[in-house]
Amino acid sequence: MISPLRRPRFQITPIVETLEGRVVLSHMPAIRATVVARAINPSDGSGAGAILGALNGGVGNEFVTLIKKQVRNVNSVVLQFATGQRSTLTVKGFSIKSPHFATAYAGPHLDQFNPAAAGAVFLKDGRLELAAILRGPIDRPEPTTYVWGLDRGGAAVGPDGFGPAGVRYDAYVSVTRSGSDLSVSFTDLKTGKSTAIDASSVRIAGPTIRVFLSNPEALLSANGKTLSKARFAFWTRSGPAGLGNLGGSVPDSGTIPIGVLDPRLTRR
Secondary structure, eight states: OOOOOOOOOOSEEOOOOEETTEETTTTOTTTTTTOEESSOSTTSSOHHHHHHHHHTTSTTHHHHHHHHTTOSOHHHHHHHHHTTSOSEEEETTEEEEOOOOOTTOOSOOOGGGSEEEEEEEEOTTSOEEEEEEESSOSOOOSOEEEEEEEEOSSOOBOOTTTSSTTOBOSEEEEEEEETTEEEEEEEETTTTEEEEEOGGGEEEETTEEEEEESOHHHHHOGGGOOGGGOEEEEEEESSSSSGGGEEEEESSSSOEEOEEOOGGGGGO
16 A cells, blocks of 8 residues: 655744754754754654755765855755745755645655755766755655756757656666666667666665766767756656656756866866
């Protein structure tokens, strides 16, 4: 029997709380005494917990670094989410939203199909990290595919029914999880070639999935576009084709630039 959606936990409530003896977001003094997620423990498996964990230096903190380079007052943005003034944030390399399924989605309404955030960033060691946070833990055996569509320059709208309507991409990285089995691949839509990627490149922890690609130049240097100009979008799927199998996407429409923490890419 398919379990129902968990109680919404992505909202943030103005209350005073502590986390394992520490004030949540203790490094953000402007809000630490007034704001905390209902998911108090960042390891509880929820998307909100994962985001709090990243803010406190845990998994995904590299995206917090990326955001701080672009957003003058992160405290203010967090407070806007907390008080309902904001439901989305998109910057270069990262997008977050209040999670919701795609309108046409007809697959299992499970948290692992419902994305809350997604990111793509060139790390300082030269690797490309693709990441996403789902509304809840990736822990059910139902086959789920996570896709990062890539626009390497001059991309056309992707194949009908595979990605979100109107999104332009000419390649994609996909991770399909079925029980404990993982299959990972890179597909070039220009050549029609699909290349397997070692499953050891994938890290899944609670609601967070990350893929680390050690040779991004080989994947993204097509069409004469520099690596630092490539764009991406993320979506989930419960089946191989048709918009009825597309669970949700981040951002809700279009693509966003891949982020850069590798200073070498500013010159390429």
